[in-house]
Amino acid sequence: MIRLATMTLGLLFCIKEGHEKSIAVGLIFGKIFGYMEGSVPVLVISDLDVIQEIFVRKFDHFYARKLTNMLHGDMENSTEEPIVNLFVARGSRWKRLRALASPVFTVNSLKKIHPTMEDSILVMMNHLEQNVNGQGINIHEYFQELTYDVISRLAMGQPDSQLFNNPGIQVTKAVFMRTHRVLPWYLAVAFPKYQFQIKKLFINHENVRGGDIGQIFMFCAKSVMSRLQERVSCFARTNGMGVFQAENAKLGVENTERDFIDMFLNFYSETAVEDTEFGTAIEKKVNAEDVIGACFVFLLAGFDTTANALAYAAFLLARHPEKMRLAQEEIEKCCLSESISYDDTTKLKYLDSVVKEALRLYPIGWFACSRECVASTDVGGIRIEKGTMIEVDVMAVHRSKEIWGDDADDFNPERWLNPKPRHTMSWIPFGAGNRQCVGLKLGMSEAKTTLAHLLRKYNIRTGPDTEEKLQLLGCTTTSPKSVTIYLEPRF
Numbered sequence: 471m472i473r474l475a476t477m478t479l480g481l482l483f484c485i486k487e488g489h490e491k492s493i494a495v496g497l498i499f500g501k502i503f504g505y506m507e508g509s510v511p512v513l514v515i516s517d518l519d520v521i522q523e524i525f526v527r528k529f530d531h532f533y534a535r536k537l538t539n540m541l542h543g544d545m546e547n548s549t550e551e552p553i554v555n556l557f558v559a560r561g562s563r564w565k566r567l568r569a570l571a572s573p574v575f576t577v578n579s580l581k582k583i584h585p586t587m588e589d590s591i592l593v594m595m596n597h598l599e600q601n602v603n604g605q606g607i608n609i610h611e612y613f614q615e616l617t618y619d620v621i622s623r624l625a626m627g628q629p630d631s632q633l634f635n636n637p638g639i640q641v642t643k644a645v646f647m648r649t650h651r652v653l654p655w656y657l658a659v660a661f662p663k664y665q666f667q668i669k670k671l672f673i674n675h676e677n678v679r680g681g682d683i684g685q686i687f688m689f690c691a692k693s694v695m696s697r698l699q700e701r702v703s704c705f706a707r708t709n710g711m712g713v714f715q716a717e718n719a720k721l722g723v724e725n726t727e728r729d730f731i732d733m734f735l736n737f738y739s740e741t742a743v744e745d746t747e748f749g750t751a752i753e754k755k756v757n758a759e760d761v762i763g764a765c766f767v768f769l770l771a772g773f774d775t776t777a778n779a780l781a782y783a784a785f786l787l788a789r790h791p792e793k794m795r796l797a798q799e800e801i802e803k804c805c806l807s808e809s810i811s812y813d814d815t816t817k818l819k820y821l822d823s824v825v826k827e828a829l830r831l832y833p834i835g836w837f838a839c840s841r842e843c844v845a846s847t848d849v850g851g852i853r854i855e856k857g858t859m860i861e862v863d864v865m866a867v868h869r870s871k872e873i874w875g876d877d878a879d880d881f882n883p884e885r886w887l888n889p890k891p892r893h894t895m896s897w898i899p900f901g902a903g904n905r906q907c908v909g910l911k912l913g914m915s916e917a918k919t920t921l922a923h924l925l926r927k928y929n930i931r932t933g934p935d936t937e938e939k940l941q942l943l944g945c946t947t948t949s950p951k952s953v954t955i956y957l958e959p960r961f
């Protein structure tokens with residue numbers, strides 16, 4: 471529906487007839503079709519080989535992501551666009567930011583931040599306990615509070631949990647519901663060559679100034695700067711991280727890695743590193759703008775996605791009590807102490823399948839699963855010209871009977887336990903290739919730890935107010951309007 475609405479903007483043109491018809495838009499137009507977004511050609515793809523070629527093999531022709539808000543200059547040019555973040559950056563600027571961000575999401579790093587995440591989960595469990603009274607609850611709201619709390623603690627140096635008391639959550643939620651279809655945007659899609667000039671012309675427009683996004687950025691900047699000042703009190707007087715740490719030790723400041731800010735500061739030296747792909751040296755010295763940009767993008771990318779994944783999983787478990795019991799039995803077997811460690815979650819194979827299956831049936835970040843062609847090339851027998859946008863119809867891929875069988879629309883976690891060999895592009899809720907979601911492991915581990923705590927204590931049930939079918943909303947991600955479940959204490 472969302473994609474169909476977008477299409478009303480432009481002229482639809484079929485490039486290639488579909489082979490086997492799939493569901494969603496692919497059912498109507500085939501595995502590769504195109505439409506015009508103003509004067510910008512957009513190809514919508516659900517052909518797995520073509521997705522693989524664009525996202526993996528021909529990355530150097532498709533290293534940029536299609537952006538919703540087209541009011542920007544050249545993202546590769548730091549004079550036109552001085553501030554970028556990992557999500558919007560491209561070319562060597564993206565490469566540098568990705569190199570800075572990746573170590574924060576290794577297993578080792580995730581183990582270090584796991585206690586903070588679990589602490590927020592336990593605070594959420596306390597809130598639930600006080601509100602479980604036989605009535606239906608909208609569990610999506612609890613999950614949004616939780617994931618916002620976790621990411622605020624990890625990315626913005628918030629010292630303690632502020633669940634249900636977090637001032638930034640309303641404005642951040644609104645970002646995912648607002649539309650970008652405003653006058654300057656229409657002009658920018660009609661005249662893409664003049665985007666930067668249009669941006670300058672409308673510099674006072676709410677959407678150009680950043681509006682709520684700008685507010686969140688300022689909030690991140692303030693939080694990160696105060697955290698940096700605390701950490702970097704002696705950094706300015708030193709030359710290099712080793713000296714920095716020694717100086718901090720003298721001052722009695724601990725060098726433990728409590729959050730992403732600590733990790734950014736500890737990971738990087740001032741040495742430039744040769745970037746083989748783009749043939750340039752990338753500067754690894756981390757600066758305040760890097761930390762603010764990274765934390766800002768983690769806040770936006772990590773909050774809503776993980777909350778939605780949890781809400782979909784809870785809805786599916788409520789509707790399938792027999793699967794819920796299997797997940798509970800596994801949790802009892804694998805999680806033997808009160809606290810659920812990162813290592814415990816890696817043993818939860820059935821729960822892992824539950825989350826994977828929820829993300830298959832309800833892919834969240836399809837809008838991010840896109841590319842821009844930066845150099846003309848041929849893919850799958852089609853000439854794709856520079857400037858063409860690529861969107862993957864993730865829903866059509868994930869619900870294709872050709873790929874998943876006749877039960878493609880059913881919730882069947884068992885399909886993951888002894889999986890049949892499948893095309894690597896057949897499950898892509900986190901995207902694919904070099905720009906695949908950097909927070910994949912964090913999102914999965916947060917979802918599993920939360921569900922493990924929840925299922926250990928409660929049975930999740932449907933009731934009179936539980937939705938028959940979820941109403942899906944959103945402009946940048948796909949969120950359920952509400953997920954009403956009933957919690958029944960187990961012991």
Ligand code: HEM
Pocket residue numbers: 535556557558568767768769771772773775776779829834835836838839840898899900901902903904905906907908909910912913914
């Ligand atoms: C269930 C949870 C999540 C889902 C479904 C999800 C989905 C996605 C998708 C589809 C993409 C685009 C990938 C591509 O273009 O190939 C993406 C990119 C990204 N995600 Fe996630 N994400 C999740 C959690 C997170 C978390 C927890 C974080 C960080 C805290 C995060 C940070 C990012 C960033 C920074 C990018 C851009 C990566 C780049 O361009 O290099 N995501 N995500």
